[in-house]
Amino acid sequence: MAERRSPLRKRLIILIILTLLYVLLYHTKWITNVNLALLAVPGYQKSTRDQQLLTKDQETNHTFVEILRKHERENPNANTNYCTKISQHRMETARHVCMVNNIMPSNKPRKLDGFIVSNKYKFMFELTPKVSSTTWRHLLHDVVDPQCMGNMYGYRMLNTTLNKTIEEYKKAIFFREPLERLVSYYYGMMHYKSGQSVNNKKFDDLIIRSGIRNHSVMHTKPKGDIYNITFSEFAQMVLFYKANASIPSSSHYQRVGYKLCLHDYDFVGHFETLAEDAECFLELINIADQYSFPEIHIQRGNVRFSESMKSLPQNILRDLIEFYRLDYEILGYKIPKF
Ligand SMILES: *[C@@H]1O[C@H](CO)[C@@H](O)[C@H](O)[C@H]1NC(C)=O
Numbered sequence: 262m263a264e265r266r267s268p269l270r271k272r273l274i275i276l277i278i279l280t281l282l283y284v285l286l287y288h289t290k291w292i293t294n295v296n297l298a299l300l301a302v303p304g305y306q307k308s309t310r311d312q313q314l315l316t317k318d319q320e321t322n323h324t325f326v327e328i329l330r331k332h333e334r335e336n337p338n339a340n341t342n343y344c345t346k347i348s349q350h351r352m353e354t355a356r357h358v359c360m361v362n363n364i365m366p367s368n369k370p371r372k373l374d375g376f377i378v379s380n381k382y383k384f385m386f387e388l389t390p391k392v393s394s395t396t397w398r399h400l401l402h403d404v405v406d407p408q409c410m411g412n413m414y415g416y417r418m419l420n421t422t423l424n425k426t427i428e429e430y431k432k433a434i435f436f437r438e439p440l441e442r443l444v445s446y447y448y449g450m451m452h453y454k455s456g457q458s459v460n461n462k463k464f465d466d467l468i469i470r471s472g473i474r475n476h477s478v479m480h481t482k483p484k485g486d487i488y489n490i491t492f493s494e495f496a497q498m499v500l501f502y503k504a505n506a507s508i509p510s511s512s513h514y515q516r517v518g519y520k521l522c523l524h525d526y527d528f529v530g531h532f533e534t535l536a537e538d539a540e541c542f543l544e545l546i547n548i549a550d551q552y553s554f555p556e557i558h559i560q561r562g563n564v565r566f567s568e569s570m571k572s573l574p575q576n577i578l579r580d581l582i583e584f585y586r587l588d589y590e591i592l593g594y595k596i597p598k599f
C-alpha cells in the first residue's frame with residue numbers, strides 16, 4: 262500500500278507545486294500589465310506633467326499623441342486675436358449658409374447626449390466622432406475635471422433636459438473635412454485591418470441588404486475570417502441608406518454641420534488646425550495656463566485618403582460630395598476636386 266501511495270503523493274505534490282507556480286506567474290504577469298496600463302492613462306500624469314508620454318490615438322491611426330510640458334507662449338494676445346477671429350468667421354459662414362438653405366435656429370432644447378459638461382470650469386464640449394473625440398475625452402475627463410459629466414467612456418450620456426444654469430456655459434464643438442472623416446471611420450471600423458474589423462459583419466449584412474453585392478467577401482486571417490469591405494462598397498452603402506431615408510447603426514457618417522444652424526456655439530474648432538484651435542478652447546474656459554492639448558502629429562497629404570478617393574467610381578464620388586455638400590458649405594471647407 263505504502264509503495265503504491267508514495268509515487269501518487271509525489272505526483273500530487275508536483276502537481277500542487279506546478280499549480281502554485283502557474284498561479285504565481287500568472288499573477289505577476291497580471292500585476293505588471295495593470296501597472297503598465299495605469300501608466301498609460303494621462304490622468305496619472307497630472308502631478309508629473311513633464312514626463313513625456315506617447316500614446317496612440319486609436320481612432321486616427323496616423324495620429325500620435327504626446328503629453329508635453331506646457332510651453333510658455335511668447336505673445337498671448339496674438340492667440341486670443343486668432344481665436345476670436347477664426348471662431349467668429351466660422352459662425353458667420355455657418356449662419357449665412359444656414360439662412361440661404363432655410364435651416365432655422367431651433368427653439369427646442371439643445372440635446373446634451375454628445376456633450377461633456379464641467380460644472381467646475383463651466384464648459385460644454387460637444388464630441389464629434391472621428392474628430393479626436395478619444396483625445397478630448399482623455400484630456401477633459403482624466404486630466405482637467407474628473408467630475409465632469411456626460412458622453413464619457415461607456416456612453417454615459419447626459420439627461421436630455423437642459424439645465425438653465427448650463428445654458429450659460431461656454432459651448433464648443435470641433436469639425437473635420439467631411440470626406441476625411443468618412444475615410445477615417447472606414448479605416449477605424451470596417452477595413453479588414455482595423456481594430457474593430459471583428460465587428461464588421463453588421464456592415465457586410467447592410468451591404469448585402471442594399472444589393473451592392475450578393476455574397477460576402479472574406480479576408481482570411483490566422484485568427485479566423487473577417488469580412489472584406491472596400492471603401493467603395495462602404496460609400497455606396499452610405500448613399501443607399503441616405504436615399505432610402507434610413508441611415509442605420511451609426512451617427513459617424515451622418516452630416517453634422519446642421520448643428521451650427523440649430524444652436525449657438527462659443528467656439529467652433531477645426532481638426533485640421535487642432536493644435537491652435539484646442540488652445541483657443543482652453544483659453545476660452547480659462548485653463549490654458551494650466552493645461553495643454555496633447556501634441557498631435559497629423560500626417561499631411563494622407564495617402565490613404567487619396568487612395569480611397571481614387572478607388573471610387575466617378576458617379577459615387579460625385580454623389581458622395583453632393584451628400585456632404587451642405588456640410589462643406591456650413592463648415593467652410595473647400596469642396597475637393599479629384
Ligand atoms: C498605423 O500606423 C502605424 C505607424 O504609422 C503603421 O505602422 C501601421 O501600419 C498603421 N496601421 C494601419 C491599420 O493603417
Ligand SMILES: *[C@@H]1O[C@H](CO)[C@@H](O)[C@H](O)[C@H]1NC(C)=O
Pocket residue numbers: 420421422
Ligand atoms: C432627467 O432629469 C430630470 C430633472 O432633473 C429628471 O426628472 C429625469 O428623471 C431625468 N431623466 C433621466 C433619464 O435620467
Ligand SMILES: *[C@@H]1O[C@H](CO)[C@@H](O)[C@H](O)[C@H]1NC(C)=O
Pocket residue numbers: 380420424425426427
Ligand atoms: C443643474 O446645474 C446645477 C448647478 O451646476 C447642478 O447642481 C444640478 O445638478 C444640475 N441639474 C441637472 C438636472 O443637470
Ligand SMILES: *[C@@H]1O[C@H](CO)[C@@H](O)[C@H](O)[C@H]1NC(C)=O
Pocket residue numbers: 472473474475
Ligand atoms: C444579385 O442577384 C440578383 C438576382 O440573382 C441579380 O439580379 C443582381 O444583379 C445581383 N446583384 C449583384 C450586385 O451582383
Ligand SMILES: *[C@@H]1O[C@H](CO)[C@@H](O)[C@H](O)[C@H]1NC(C)=O
Pocket residue numbers: 453478479480481489490491
Ligand atoms: C477585398 O475584396 C476586393 C473585392 O471585393 C478585392 O479586390 C481585394 O483584393 C480584397 N482584399 C483582401 C485583402 O482580401
Ligand SMILES: *[C@@H]1O[C@H](CO)[C@@H](O)[C@H](O)[C@H]1NC(C)=O
Pocket residue numbers: 500501502504505
Ligand atoms: C433605394 O432603395 C431602392 C429600393 O431598394 C433602390 O432601388 C434604390 O437604388 C436605392 N437608392 C440608392 C441611391 O441606392
